[in-house]
Amino acid sequence: MQVPFRGLAAALTGLAFSLPLLAAPIAPAAQPGGTDAYLDASAPQWEAVSRKIWDFAETALKESKSAALLEEILEKEGFAVTRGIAGMPTAFVATAGSGAPVVGILAEYDALPGLSQKAGEAKKSPVAAGAPGHGCGHNLLGTAAVAAAVAANRERIAQKLPGTIRVYGTPAEEQILGKTFLLRDGAFAGTDVVLSWHPESENYLYSGRRLAITVIDVEFFGKTAHAAANPWLGRSALDAVEVFEHSMALMREHVLPTARLHRVIKDGGVAANIIPDYARVQWFVRDENGARVNEMIGRLKKAAEGAGLATETTARVTLLASTREPLYNAALSQVLQRQLERVGAPKWDAADEALATAIQKEVGIPEKGLAKDVQPWGPGHGVSASSDIGEVSAAYPLAELAVATGPVGAPWHHWDVASCAANPVGLRGMLVASKVLAASINDLLRDPAAIAAAKAELLKTTDGKPYVSPLAKDAVPKVY
């Protein structure tokens, strides 16, 4: 079924879609009524920004148009923008104000491969088959983060609030790369607290359940030969992969039930009559915390060495990306919880509910429609998907807000998310997120005690140990 694009359609009729025009100062001057009033008044323009990023649908480390659009808006709004940081052309930091406290907010804007989908459709229907799409809603994520920072900054100026607002443009979240590299290269230095949000199917503050993950390439180097004429001269790298895979399959019996191990063979040779002298398999190793993941990575390395020994090949194990589980900061989360309860869940109309239940029917899950409540603060809120915010949370106090932008129980990294992310369902959630985040930034600028409590809690959680990056000093961000 098709749901007309109400708010956005209205916005587009009055707006040319050229980058410079979109990046003109967004909205009227600061209005009485604070950040909510500003965000209500400017909602059509933010909807257009989010739609533009949805249309760009740029995957990890290729988000050049999406990053440029957000950078230009922030610059026009008086933020000092530094582009291309930590070796990533699509990473940026934008700063407004000065002095303490320094409140950071994370923006993501990468799409996923293969998830192209028409907006507002309740069945799989790509705009272009095989093309990328916003199946994790990061067009909403990045836009709401920037909208919140702009709204909070206008209020900071109007109310003469102390402190600094920083927007971090963090690319390649889907590859667990952006934030880990930004941290390793010191981009967050001097930040007191960090806020984030993610599109979801419920309204709450995350309090757990995201998994730690390490992404590993295991390569084997053997000797090639004609597979029929003189195979005794060869040593097959693919054989090594098979021995390694068997070891890992046996290991699965002896890991905790919380572990999640998955892999794909990236290179297994080119032709059956040529002994492969090179093979590569990639593993994602996940569990509830980073310590358990590290323990399994130690065993994986032994399996790789053993496979090399058994097949007279050489193994090389390379860490490509890694994040620990998020340490959600309760003191900081409660600042956002108060604002979430004040703003309330998105207000849905009949067309929103119709789209949601049609998607639920199509996917084969209970037809519960859309979430109408804000869940009280408490344990166990979250999803098992990993995010590189885990690394940020180990270095700085971090809270992550979830706002409903899709049907209850609907799968993520899926066409249904891309469908809702350029539809009023997603846009209503985006507006709620931006209001909660903007008001929370200003609460924090006004309240040094809340900042101090968040920092004290992190010190306690980490036993005062300094943050150590999982990345090698010479590691470079690249898509794997």
Ligand SMILES: [Zn+2]
């Ligand atoms: Zn995501």
